[in-house]
Amino acid sequence: MSSIKTNSLGLIVLNAEQHICFALGLGTDSHIQQEVLTLKRPSSFTPEKASLNTIHITVNEVTIPYVCISLSSEDMQIIFIREAKTEHELVDFIAAVPFALPILNYFVSSPHIALSVANHKGEISYLSTSNEAYWQLSRGEAINQSAKTVIPNSRLHEVAKSGVAELAQLQVLDGESRIVNRIPIRQEGKVVGAIGQLVFTEPKEFANMREQLKTYEKTVANLKKQIQPALSLIIGESPPIQRIKREILTISNLDVSVLILGNSGTGKELVAKAIHEATHGHQDKPMISLNLAAIPTTLIEAELFGYEPGAFTGGKKEGQKGKFEEAEGGTLFLDEVGDIPLEIQLKLLRVLEDRTIQKIGSNKTKKVNFRLITATHRNIQELIEAGKFRLDLFYRISGVTLRLPALQQRLEDIPLLVPHFIQNFCRRNNLPTPCCSPSIYRYLAQKEWPGNIRQLKQKIEEALVFCDSKELLIENFERGAPFEMVPSASTTSLDHKIDAEYSQPKPIKQIEYHAIVEAIQRFQGHKSKAAKSLGISRSYLYKILKLYEKD
Numbered sequence: 001m002s003s004i005k006t007n008s009l010g011l012i013v014l015n016a017e018q019h020i021c022f023a024l025g026l027g028t029d030s031h032i033q034q035e036v037l038t039l040k041r042p043s044s045f046t047p048e049k050a051s052l053n054t055i056h057i058t059v060n061e062v063t064i065p066y067v068c069i070s071l072s073s074e075d076m077q078i079i080f081i082r083e084a085k086t087e088h089e090l091v092d093f094i095a096a097v098p099f100a101l102p103i104l105n106y107f108v109s110s111p112h113i114a115l116s117v118a119n120h121k122g123e124i125s126y127l128s129t130s131n132e133a134y135w136q137l138s139r140g141e142a143i144n145q146s147a148k149t150v151i152p153n154s155r156l157h158e159v160a161k162s163g164v165a166e167l168a169q170l171q172v173l174d175g176e177s178r179i180v181n182r183i184p185i186r187q188e189g190k191v192v193g194a195i196g197q198l199v200f201t202e203p204k205e206f207a208n209m210r211e212q213l214k215t216y217e218k219t220v221a222n223l224k225k226q227i228q229p230a231l232s233l234i235i236g237e238s239p240p241i242q243r244i245k246r247e248i249l250t251i252s253n254l255d256v257s258v259l260i261l262g263n264s265g266t267g268k269e270l271v272a273k274a275i276h277e278a279t280h281g282h283q284d285k286p287m288i289s290l291n292l293a294a295i296p297t298t299l300i301e302a303e304l305f306g307y308e309p310g311a312f313t314g315g316k317k318e319g320q321k322g323k324f325e326e327a328e329g330g331t332l333f334l335d336e337v338g339d340i341p342l343e344i345q346l347k348l349l350r351v352l353e354d355r356t357i358q359k360i361g362s363n364k365t366k367k368v369n370f371r372l373i374t375a376t377h378r379n380i381q382e383l384i385e386a387g388k389f390r391l392d393l394f395y396r397i398s399g400v401t402l403r404l405p406a407l408q409q410r411l412e413d414i415p416l417l418v419p420h421f422i423q424n425f426c427r428r429n430n431l432p433t434p435c436c437s438p439s440i441y442r443y444l445a446q447k448e449w450p451g452n453i454r455q456l457k458q459k460i461e462e463a464l465v466f467c468d469s470k471e472l473l474i475e476n477f478e479r480g481a482p483f484e485m486v487p488s489a490s491t492t493s494l495d496h497k498i499d500a501e502y503s504q505p506k507p508i509k510q511i512e513y514h515a516i517v518e519a520i521q522r523f524q525g526h527k528s529k530a531a532k533s534l535g536i537s538r539s540y541l542y543k544i545l546k547l548y549e550k551d
């Protein structure tokens, strides 16, 4: 024979003595018969008694693989033969691997992978025994039933419908996690069903990652628990308030000083409280507040640093702890920092740089540790330019600057703020809570609020005093003091300046430039002294001067 017929099939039937008793097609070729007779009679796959083999026939130096499927009974073996060169993946696989059948068998009987097959209607066509055992089903019990009724959380029916594979999905059942693959099966381009593979053993790295994730989730949940109440102090959902809340969250985990700018009554102290509350580890630590505008200049130093017994006449006999010390481990909130006298500014700067204090009347230094939050309604830029506020101190206190919007810029928060203040007032005074219609919100939104939230709160409380019905009425607001109470002229003009500053922030370098020019004048042109007084290097001073003087 010079060549063997390809493109055809063959059949060989062997009797119990392994003699060929029937041959057809390729089976009649002597080379093929010779090879087929060398094949072992299958014994390993009883009771099926089927085997898959490959034989290779070389004729005229051309080797062709043939796939033989053999079925055996006690007295007979039937062998189907077909050429393996089909470029069909499965046939190629069988032709290439002499133990192809054990591999295929593994897929259906593996105890580690539970196999399921659904038809295009999503009905189970096959469940491997390990799968049946897993779902406590008897052999064949699931056949023809809908996949979703047989397997909890199954999506096999979806995949059989959509034709879209779902790979490496995590499935958690009874606290155990599994990896699932769901793969659509196509025949002649059409989706005819889907197979599911449930991998019982989760990769170790994956399990570790999941454990790690659980710890992160716990940490995040704890942080949320801690941060949410802190943020809930601040009523409002307007975009500027949402931005402030986001900024508080960011700051809460950073070791930075915070400067809060904003007009009177915009909630600077409240924001400082929220930062303190939201800061990890600060909830059980003190937040010490000091309004620097409210105490005489002569007492500021004693309040901040504290003093030893008998340090000065008029002081307490036993001496006093200062606010720096009281705030240990927590937050020191210095309100109206813009009002701080220059000599105290220098002392504050030293504390912030060295993190040490010395009580008045003591020669011992002590380490201190606190987060500094400062606030002012003043235009700090103008104070710096006027030489009333040190630039170096400004750098120290403004690790982060928060700018609070005026109520006028967040009128949409009125419907949240009003009920909040009504409820607080009524609860405090054991009064029934009157209802409040949207017409009140509209009425209040038309007013000017130079005193911001504080003024709104005061107006509401005043109206509640006059409210004798179940509903808060516009007339209740009109019986109180007239609305357009404007703070003193000086404050108003400053407030307007701050507003202007917010809408058109001046570049920080420009502030520095003005401060430098002012300092050089103060030191009669002596630049080194000017730089030293500002806490900056000479080279930096020249850099800023150059920046503006070349224009």
Ligand SMILES: Nc1ncnc2c1ncn2[C@@H]1O[C@H](COP(=O)(O)OP(=O)(O)OP(=O)(O)O)[C@@H](O)[C@H]1O
Pocket: 233, 234, 235, 236, 262, 263, 264, 265, 266, 267, 268, 269, 270, 271, 335, 375, 376, 377, 453, 454, 457
């Ligand atoms: N967003 C807000 N939600 C609820 N209450 C607020 C809000 N903002 C301010 N308040 C309330 O308004 C009042 C004034 O707030 P706060 O004292 O924090 O303002 P401030 O900017 O520090 O004022 P000042 O500059 O005069 O010191 C407080 O009673 C505060 O609780």
